[in-house]
Amino acid sequence: MSGLVDPVKIAEKLKDSLLKREVIILVGLFEVSYEGRASSILGLGERVLMIKSDHSIIIHRPTSYEPVNWQPPNSKIEVNIVDGRLTIIARRPKPSEILIVRFNEVYHYSSFKLRDEAEFYMYATEEDMKQAILMHPSLIEEGFKPVEDERKIHPSGFIDIFGVDASGRLVVVEIKRREASIEDIRQLVYYVDSIERELGSRPRAVIAAPSIQKSATRELTLHNVEYKCISPKKCLEILKKTKGLDRFTF
Amino acid sequence: MSGLVDPVKIAEKLKDSLLKREVIILVGLFEVSYEGRASSILGLGERVLMIKSDHSIIIHRPTSYEPVNWQPPNSKIEVNIVDGRLTIIARRPKPSEILIVRFNEVYHYSSFKLRDEAEFYMYATEEDMKQAILMHPSLIEEGFKPVEDERKIHPSGFIDIFGVDASGRLVVVEIKRREASIEDIRQLVYYVDSIERELGSRPRAVIAAPSIQKSATRELTLHNVEYKCISPKKCLEILKKTKGLDRFTF
DNA sequence: CCGTAAATTTCGCCA
DNA sequence: TGGCGAAGTTTACGG
Structure with a gap:
């Protein structure tokens, strides 16, 4: 797979979508580090990153139900180009925690203003x-x-x-x-x-x-x-x- | 938002991507029902559905860390057009559980063959x-x-x-x-x-x-x-x- | 395969 | 806001 998208353009779009509180989907080749309640390092690999309207972040590998890395809602999200690489930093206070994502390539970017007011009913609880x-x-x-x-x-x-x-x-x-x-x-x-x-x-x-x-x-x-x-x-x-x-x- | 994609074409692509074990991302207006360990109903709303290489499914609303509905890995996934609507059914045995997704509109479809062999290191455990x-x-x-x-x-x-x-x-x-x-x-x-x-x-x-x-x-x-x-x-x-x-x- | 406990558990309820 | 327990918990690690 080859990098299809210019990181500078993606960064611009990202900042705009974040302001608009859109749901953002990024697919690409990137690495992740997390430091907070625990610490973790995830090397280069192809995966999916989603940023939601509440500025929560989830990173999904190609398999398994659970995200490999994440940041809960209301994180402060920065978007930068560092050494030509799209870099996303999400910070949260209390407990202080930081998630850093460094892209080598972006295969896909899309964002959506989603409206979901439906009730969720759960039974047999x-x-x-x-x-x-x-x-x-x-x-x-x-x-x-x-x-x-x-x-x-x-x-x-x-x-x-x-x-x-x-x-x-x-x-x-x-x-x-x-x-x-x-x-x-x-x-x-x-x-x-x-x-x-x-x-x-x-x-x-x-x-x-x-x-x-x-x-x-x-x-x-x-x-x-x-x-x-x-x-x-x-x-x-x-x-x-x-x-x-x-x-x-x- | 208007439906951008023909459900029949999407269904074809989906079946192909499932066979190829690609990671599939769908964004659209749909409803969900689940019946298994518990029962749940989620009315019409705009959200994101992801199917992973291991045929796990996660459905994300525009907010919150957790998926609203899901199906664990190795579920049997059927794709059909029912009354003109794209319908995805994911079944799992033991415990017997079924997830049904019915689209009114598909805003976005994409699929990716993702390769992620990176080690994940966790510290402070x-x-x-x-x-x-x-x-x-x-x-x-x-x-x-x-x-x-x-x-x-x-x-x-x-x-x-x-x-x-x-x-x-x-x-x-x-x-x-x-x-x-x-x-x-x-x-x-x-x-x-x-x-x-x-x-x-x-x-x-x-x-x-x-x-x-x-x-x-x-x-x-x-x-x-x-x-x-x-x-x-x-x-x-x-x-x-x-x-x-x-x-x-x- | 069962049993047991960890997890960046998250989430919701209630004081 | 903090405490407490449920959750379709999931995941990992033994035996």
């Missing part, structure tokens, strides 16, 4: 699971009654659902939309310990998730935690039935 | 901090001696550094490159509990991080955890001095 359980507490077990949704833990943290079982014993429910891990058990045990210190008696601990890791299962007995299998999709179906379909369809 | 401490254990405290780096915890989990203090007492060190949180304290306490169950005696617990959250500080006394202030940048400087600068410069 942990919050959806919580709502379904609050409306149908028997999803946890027969006789379960939520008493507070999201109790504050002293000194910090939140319990997903706090309730009592059929025999009147306190129950702490921790909800996970994905497979429960050992880390999740730790979180729940920490909550139950806090409650016990505060109230004097130890509540039951229930982790509600679509599945659980094998090693986490071993932790269950050790820490007296119960596992209840509930999936986010099932909860979403229940919400749809209860609240009506309209909120959930295109 | 948790691993760097660990190496610095192993080479200079007094960073933790005078008389500290690492005995095993990364002891296997029964039944699962890893300790960053395991050692003994000047008086011969066991010390478990948990390293964090960023501010230590209550979650990090939980992780460390879990390790120490495991060790205590295994060996019968309780080791000292030290969290080494550049700073610590206020609420986490309160947890320190409660769980007998000590905090040692160490920053990743400082550790990186030490590594540079000890191992030489060459590994760390451009």
